[in-house]
Amino acid sequence: MKGLTYLKNTLLTGVAIALTVSCERDISDDAVVATFPVTPDIFTDAPVGLTDEFFDSFDPAIGANPNGFGTDENEAYEGSASIRVDVPGPNDPEGGFIGGIFRDRGEGRDLSGYDALTFWAKGTVTGRVTVGFGTDFDTDTFPVSTVITLSAGWTKYTIPIPDPSRLTQERGLFLFSAGSFDPLVNDNPALAETFNDNFGYTFWIDELRFENTGSTTLLAPTILNGQDLAIDIFTGFTQTIDGLGATFNLGNGQNISVNAARSYFEFASSDSNVATVDAFGNVSVIGAGQATITGSIGDQQANGSLQITSAGGFVNAPIPTQPASDVISIYSDSYPSVTGFNPGVFAGSNTQNIAVQTFDGNSHVQYEGIDFIGIGWDGTVNVTGETMVHLDVQLLSGSGNALVMELIDFGPDDTDNGLGNTGGDGTAGGFNLSSQLVADQWVGIDIPLSSFTLPTGGGGAGSPNLSNIGFIVFVSSNGASFLVDNIYFY
Amino acid sequence: MKKVIKHSILALTLISSAVFVSCELDETQEVVTKTNLVWSDEFNIDGAPDPNAWTYDLGDGTAEGIPGWGNNELQIYTDDAENVRVENGMLVITARQTANGFTSARIKTQGLFEKQYGRFEARIRLPQGKGLWPAFWLLGNNCAQNPWPACGEIDIMENVGDEPIKVFGSVHGPNYSGGESISKEYELTNGRFDTEFHVFGIEWSPNRINYYVDDVLYNSITPEEVDEETDGEGIWVFDNTMYMIINVAVGGNLPGAPNANTTFPQRMLVDYVRVYN
Numbered sequence: 105m106k107g108l109t110y111l112k113n114t115l116l117t118g119v120a121i122a123l124t125v126s127c128e129r130d131i132s133d134d135a136v137v138a139t140f141p142v143t144p145d146i147f148t149d150a151p152v153g154l155t156d157e158f159f160d161s162f163d164p165a166i167g168a169n170p171n172g173f174g175t176d177e178n179e180a181y182e183g184s185a186s187i188r189v190d191v192p193g194p195n196d197p198e199g200g201f202i203g204g205i206f207r208d209r210g211e212g213r214d215l216s217g218y219d220a221l222t223f224w225a226k227g228t229v230t231g232r233v234t235v236g237f238g239t240d241f242d243t244d245t246f247p248v249s250t251v252i253t254l255s256a257g258w259t260k261y262t263i264p265i266p267d268p269s270r271l272t273q274e275r276g277l278f279l280f281s282a283g284s285f286d287p288l289v290n291d292n293p294a295l296a297e298t299f300n301d302n303f304g305y306t307f308w309i310d311e312l313r314f315e316n317t318g319s320t321t322l323l324a325p326t327i328l329n330g331q332d333l334a335i336d337i338f339t340g341f342t343q344t345i346d347g348l349g350a351t352f353n354l355g356n357g358q359n360i361s362v363n364a365a366r367s368y369f370e371f372a373s374s375d376s377n378v379a380t381v382d383a384f385g386n387v388s389v390i391g392a393g394q395a396t397i398t399g400s401i402g403d404q405q406a407n408g409s410l411q412i413t414s415a416g417g418f419v420n421a422p423i424p425t426q427p428a429s430d431v432i433s434i435y436s437d438s439y440p441s442v443t444g445f446n447p448g449v450f451a452g453s454n455t456q457n458i459a460v461q462t463f464d465g466n467s468h469v470q471y472e473g474i475d476f477i478g479i480g481w482d483g484t485v486n487v488t489g490e491t492m493v494h495l496d497v498q499l500l501s502g503s504g505n506a507l508v509m510e511l512i513d514f515g516p517d518d519t520d521n522g523l524g525n526t527g528g529d530g531t532a533g534g535f536n537l538s539s540q541l542v543a544d545q546w547v548g549i550d551i552p553l554s555s556f557t558l559p560t561g562g563g564g565a566g567s568p569n570l571s572n573i574g575f576i577v578f579v580s581s582n583g584a585s586f587l588v589d590n591i592y593f594y
Numbered sequence: 595m596k597k598v599i600k601h602s603i604l605a606l607t608l609i610s611s612a613v614f615v616s617c618e619l620d621e622t623q624e625v626v627t628k629t630n631l632v633w634s635d636e637f638n639i640d641g642a643p644d645p646n647a648w649t650y651d652l653g654d655g656t657a658e659g660i661p662g663w664g665n666n667e668l669q670i671y672t673d674d675a676e677n678v679r680v681e682n683g684m685l686v687i688t689a690r691q692t693a694n695g696f697t698s699a700r701i702k703t704q705g706l707f708e709k710q711y712g713r714f715e716a717r718i719r720l721p722q723g724k725g726l727w728p729a730f731w732l733l734g735n736n737c738a739q740n741p742w743p744a745c746g747e748i749d750i751m752e753n754v755g756d757e758p759i760k761v762f763g764s765v766h767g768p769n770y771s772g773g774e775s776i777s778k779e780y781e782l783t784n785g786r787f788d789t790e791f792h793v794f795g796i797e798w799s800p801n802r803i804n805y806y807v808d809d810v811l812y813n814s815i816t817p818e819e820v821d822e823e824t825d826g827e828g829i830w831v832f833d834n835t836m837y838m839i840i841n842v843a844v845g846g847n848l849p850g851a852p853n854a855n856t857t858f859p860q861r862m863l864v865d866y867v868r869v870y871n
Contacts, residue, residue, distance in 0.1 A: 319784070321722075321788070323857075355759040355786065357757050357758055
């Protein structure tokens, strides 16, 4: 009997050991991916799993008021307490707005099983509050935000998650930001007095949590604010795709649009020999041809695109050959030039665009659809010792576009105080470049200074003085677009 | 003695479980008593809907004497492939916005398959957006002789596109028709009708119409209920022979017009329609 008992116990022990060993092996085989807590609640009657700070304010240095945040045991949508936010008035010395984030106190939460952040809120006025999640004041990888309008009664708000599968370890659980209430709806950040009618108010938030509503559907992501843009450009051009967001339809049939971080998106180029785009939406044009940049969230294509037509490598204007000692340069990478160069010190109201572009370290000015524009600089130049003016022009619009170049001399007082016809001592004259221009090709034009004989649009009589040249003007009667480089007297 | 007790316990267990099971059956049998498939369209052949199963209501209802199909609906029904076709195992009804308004489709089994009583069900994904009004319904086959609502209408599923988690089932008869129909709403607790497929059905017996969505029985309409709802004015007209209709309307009294958020085209996908006895 004893022997039998002993044997039995031995067998049992053996089994137990075998089980234990196999269990351990199972665990170690399966334990591949570390996962983070899936806790949905952020605030019910008290903060759930948040840092000791609970509320982490935006920087008071930028005007955030850290004082108006707390909980309220007299107000609750459900249970016994809610979050209370006292939004400061516009002139509060402690700061004119209130906002910040709630952070997970651990290493982050796995939110991939939820499709929205939801909460109940009400306000003493119908204030507008920015709300969102994904901002942790550390990596800020997955911010999402939208603006809600409060109601006097408790109202449920739903902020959808663009692609929950990305949020496997998120610390930024909630964000809000609110400024004073603007009853006249006239706030203009550039005019302080437009905030005088504003006042502070209070709002409450309760039952703040992530939720799997099952009824939130992504209608369309958005890049470039949903616009299909087209640009004609050259190798070396770069642009970052912005205007990123997404529009959802909620279970109540309402649409809601959110701003979404670029980390939710994937970007693609239809021809990576023409243009590439990286994971952050940075586009680089690397060759000639056409390419379209698109974006998507998950398998849903975004509204908006960037169609690139690249002419390949940009051909800069020829390098000038005049010795620098013989030149008074207004604009050129090859010569020391005037200081304070301004390609559009004034412009006609129909002028579409003025831009300085740089390829291979060589800059030029691009004018699009001008009626007239003025080039200015610090002071004036005295070119009485020179005989010619040079410029390189490339016409972008079709041949037949008219272009007149004017020189404006400020006169002996060296001040822009009007031409002779208005009582000033200035003089001006023009020269018609039109016949020399060739579309899509640099043309070097050299004009004798004695040839600026045409009367000017500003009332100049022609043949200006040359001691105090202060402006060079381009005038087009039919909206010419063109590039200009290497403007110098010699 | 022990054995006797044991058997008694066993017997009691059997009895109690039998009672329990039959209790469950009682509650669910209204949905599943009819299991003998007598008609179905699985929509497995691409192209126009099977002409042996389906015919069409066309136009704007003017020919039927009810412009706007009696509800100020905006669509014109066509039998064009761009409005109704079978593809990839689904019946697809597409509501489109055109230069002149909206087009869509309404197909029916009138004259091809008509039946008194039975279990009628379809697996459908609904269209999306304000102004869309999809429906799967039955209409009495003698409306010409016995004008609506006396010929009876059983709406198995209706939805308005800006309420994506709700559907409703209704009956229309004398003194309870149109806005006064006897109706009940069913709301999903998780999910949507316009992004997923759901099964919509009724089981129609001589004195009872049970409504279900997926495996949830959400309403049961009887002559007694009609009586109660209409203070005795309503007449039970559901011993008639009826045919099936599937359509997507646009606009009209019930859903209102599409708004700026409504995108077109909008599609209703029907995986199957099955009828059991």
